[in-house]
Amino acid sequence: MTNIAFIGLGIMGSPMAIHLAKAGHEVVGFNRTPEKTRPLVEAGGRAAESIADAVADAEVVCVMVPDSPDVTDVLAGEGGVFDSAKSGTLIIDFSSIRPDVTTQLAEQAAARGMRLLDAPVSGGEAGAKNAALSIMVGGEAEDFAAAKPFFDIVGKTVVHVGPSGSGQTVKAANQLIVAANIEALAEAVVFLEAYGVDTTAALEVLGGGLAGSKVLDQKKQNMLDRSFDPGFRIELHHKDLGIVTAAAREAGVVAPLGGLVAQLMASALANGDGGLDHSALLRGVERLSGRTQP
The missing domain is CATH 1.10.1040.10 (N-(1-d-carboxylethyl)-l-norvaline Dehydrogenase; domain 2)
Known part of the structure; x- marks a missing residue:
């Protein structure tokens, strides 16, 4: 069992977090709209009151939010993941954002002793619900290997496509x-x-x-x-x-x-x-x- 924080429980993030919880992991979810945490809680997860609360004990942090500024705020904003997670934390960003922003955030993560993978997905809501997503992953090969078991829970086609930013x-x-x-x-x-x-x-x-x-x-x-x-x-x-x-x-x-x-x-x-x-x-x-x- 792994302690996982999942930030962003919308159309895509919610079913992905639920799959991780049903696979036996301890999943703590955070969403700006608190009621969207309910399906995860019903699946055995826990709702967090803040990003800091969600990531405090996490070994893996998953992010699924709409755009580059949202990811930047979640990771690098005050009280965000970089401020609140432990050194060594593996961060998996499932969001679809600008490649250059991903590269910058990966450098910031490394400076704090954390590891960031960009892992945008394709397959839409149906793919998320059916755990059949296609996941294209950028980052270090050893970090991809560490994350592969979690990718396999939510996706069907999972490929490491190159260094940071390549997934985007x-x-x-x-x-x-x-x-x-x-x-x-x-x-x-x-x-x-x-x-x-x-x-x-x-x-x-x-x-x-x-x-x-x-x-x-x-x-x-x-x-x-x-x-x-x-x-x-x-x-x-x-x-x-x-x-x-x-x-x-x-x-x-x-x-x-x-x-x-x-x-x-x-x-x-x-x-x-x-x-x-x-x-x-x-x-x-x-x-x-x-x-x-x-």
Whole structure:
């Protein structure tokens, strides 16, 4: 049994923390909205009143919060992990943030005798609930080896992709691919419907050919039903595509499709769709096509 602190118990963090608790670990959770700790408590974990309380006895600290400033605040803010955790603590940041921020935080962690892995995930709410996440990990190889048993509890595909910041770089590439696929699927759905095709049947046959993808499998029903309860919110994907375009520019590489889907995601956010699942990019295609539905 390992003492684990889990900070950030939202759509993704809550089921991940619950899996760790059900695997027999002592999990203490903290969330800025206290009522979100309830599922973890019901699974055998404990709710903490502060980050300092959560990490005081922790051997491993897991973080799953929305953006770079949030991770910086959790780790380096007053009363945060760096101030409150023990030397030697292994910190696993499951958040999706800027690679350069991760690298800076890893250096700060090392200066305090702590170890930081960047371990962003892919798979959305379903992947978190089913412990089937894909986890791309940056950091030292020995730290990855120490964390592997915990990754295996919450994920299905777990790969060490390089030094600190590498996990975040791979996650940025993941988000580019996913956004482009969702946009292409959305455009195909609107195109098919415009011609009165049996769209359900069409997507079934398309899914069996080269056009098939996990995005098609997992997001087609959202689009067919116009049901956009968030598994991964547009506002978060908007943030991630900002990371993609900024990092691409810094590296001196072009990402023309990335720039386009970033603008389409920004448009969805500006039109009030930020809280919807990213499959709601369909609504943007409908708006552009003059086919907006209620």
